[in-house]
Amino acid sequence: MARFSFSAQLVLLSVALVFAAPQGDWLGDFDDKEHFTDEADTFFTDEVYKQAKDFLAHFFDGAAETSPVAKAAKRPFKSSLEEMQDFFGLKVTGKLDSKTLEVMQKPRCGVSDISRYGHFHGRPKWEQKTVTYRITQYTSDLKPSEVDAAIAQAFKLYSDVIPLAFTQISSGTADIMILFKARAHGDFHPFDGPHGVLAHASSPGPGEGGDTHFDEDETWTLSARGVNLLLVAAHEFGHALGLDHSRDPTALMYPTYNYVDTKGYRLPDDDRRGVQGLYGNIVPGPPTLNPTPTPNQNPNPNPNPNPNPNPNPNPNPPAIPEQCSRDLVFDAATSMRRELYFFKDGYFWKKSSLFNQIQLTAIKTVWPQISSVDAAYEVPEKDMVFIIKGNQYWGTRGYTAMPGYPKQISQFGFPQTVTKIDAAVYIKHTKKTLFFIGLKYWSYDESRGTMDPGYPRKISQDFPGIGAKVDAAFENYGYLYFSSGARQSEYDYRRRRTVRVLLNYGWLNCY
Structure with a gap:
């Protein structure tokens, strides 16, 4: 099968994974059959010989050349076989044996095994970020x-x-x-x-x-x-x-x-x-849009950093939040595909049910448009997570930001006076999302895409015991968790009662 196509301006290198030994027309003579085996008790059929020669022609015979004309100038079978054996760490004999044949028949990628330092010739790469x-x-x-x-x-x-x-x-x-x-x-x-x-x-x-x-x-x-x-x-x-x-x-x-x-x-x-x-590498700590410093930038002679809403990356990134502080306050929290995400100061901790390690990641490395998070919630039926910052929100599917965002939070139905949301959580059995703002909360019908009438209502009136204000909220195994400061309430929504009171840092393997 041909692996290369050509145009007047571009050579397009096609790469394929092959799940079996190469198939197709078997070509070539076998006057060098003496190089096929050094095992006196092993019998290889003519078809096996042909497959071996076809394999080498496809992956090693002139493989460094991209021109069909150049590839037609084939090297001796023994030289190609020796190169293949050397590549895969086999005993280099220049003769076909059962171990070499076993490697040839493994599932594999269809591009040549001749490479330069693991990069394509010319080191092509994407120039944009x-x-x-x-x-x-x-x-x-x-x-x-x-x-x-x-x-x-x-x-x-x-x-x-x-x-x-x-x-x-x-x-x-x-x-x-x-x-x-x-x-x-x-x-x-x-x-x-x-x-x-x-x-x-x-x-x-x-x-x-x-x-x-x-x-x-x-x-x-x-x-x-x-x-x-x-x-x-x-x-x-x-x-x-x-x-x-x-x-x-x-x-x-x-x-x-x-x-x-x-x-x-x-x-x-x-x-x-x-x-x-x-x-290049990702520099430890919060990455910037351009991780390679520009050498001709003049440093600011004033060492005192001042607050500046300039969208350019901050040369003094915020400190990494302390994971096991008893006073830890979450900016936001949400579930996402059976994992929990806790946001704080431009980072998030991911807690998985599959392994114990808590991962800390800079938000911008996943969602470059988002520097920090005020609120977030998941709608599992849509496989969507909505991330809210200020008066804007983004729809994401896993780590993929969906097109058409950001949107204004006013599209939920909030009045123009609402410019920030403190917390949000989706209730599965009601299909409603609760938005917490100051001392009140709103109920949004995800099915109809409209706010429910009669809102906002006071948090303390409808959720006694969780505190007057909610900083972060999420659902886990049928319970709701409302964080107010460093304290968190585990809440049974169906019975409308608090089950127990926790500290935020307990979710991060801190004891």
């Missing part, structure tokens, strides 16, 4: 929300380690266009049906650069069954960012496809070093 992506066609194997989440998580593996943000858009042309389609799909690289080529992507660049396609004939899953979308997408997006293959068997960009547990999965060290070699 925000890369957009759009999914134009979804798979029927998963819900669209599940696809959105997996794709966003795959991109986040990279945005966690490099100063690059990824934003999903729902219309127009994105930097990276994504689709699921079987067979021919308009890029001169048709898929070959189930259990063959899984996906392919192009390296960064204008036009179709970075575009990523998934074979709809495969069975896409979020588990070890079928084909795991997160792992395949993360591998392909590595190519879309400029990474080639790695020789490290533990790397995501290693040529062969291997399932690993994706719970808490992070970019392996080899891949992290490779992508940081292209885009």
Whole structure:
């Protein structure tokens, strides 16, 4: 199968994951058959010999060349086989044996294994700080929300380690266009049906650069069954960012496809070093929009920082909040896909039910438009979280900011006098969102998209025992949690009573 297409201005390098040994027309003679085995008791059929030669022709014979003419000038079989054995850490014999054949038949990516320092030739990369992506066609194997989440998580593996943000858009042309389609799909690289080529992507660049396609004939899953979308997408997006293959068997960009547990999965060290070699590192602490200092900027001779609403990044970032302070006051809190998020001073702590470690993350590394959070709430039926700051709010799906935001909070139905929301929480069985502002609260009907009549009402009147004012609120396992200062009330909404009183810091593994 051809792996390269050409135009007058752009060479588009296509990358594919292969779930079986290469298929197709077997070409070439076998006058060098003496190089095929050094095992006297091993018998290989002619078809196996042909597969081995086809494998080397596809991945190692002139693989560094992008021209079909150059690739036609093939090297001796033995030289290609020795290079392949060396790449995979096998015993270099120049002869086919069972271990070498086993590696050839593993699931793998379809691009050549010849690379320069793990980067594509010429080191192509995205020059902008925000890369957009759009999914134009979804798979029927998963819900669209599940696809959105997996794709966003795959991109986040990279945005966690490099100063690059990824934003999903729902219309127009994105930097990276994504689709699921079987067979021919308009890029001169048709898929070959189930259990063959899984996906392919192009390296960064204008036009179709970075575009990523998934074979709809495969069975896409979020588990070890079928084909795991997160792992395949993360591998392909590595190519879309400029990474080639790695020789490290533990790397995501290693040529062969291997399932690993994706719970808490992070970019392996080899891949992290490779992508940081292209885009740089995230500086510890709150990142700025431009993490590389400009050398010709003159420092301010006045060392005394003054409050300044200037949107430029603050050279004196706020201190990291103290996690285990008994006086900890949350700015906001929300659930998100069965995990809890607690916001404070430009950061958030994430608490997962799957592992004990509490993660602290700068808000801007996930949602670049948002510097801090006043209130947040989740509507699970929509797979949406709404983040509120001042008189604006954003809709997010996982870590993906949805298009069309920010919007004004007045669109909820608030009067113009309301310019800030203290807390918000969604009640599942009533499908109402409660907004807390000062000493009062409002009830918003998510189904109708309107405020309920008769509001605002006093918090102390309808929720006795939780305090007169709410700083943060969230739902967890059927209970509501209202924070007022450092104190928190666990509240049974159906019975309208406080169950117990806690301290905020107890959620962060502080005892």
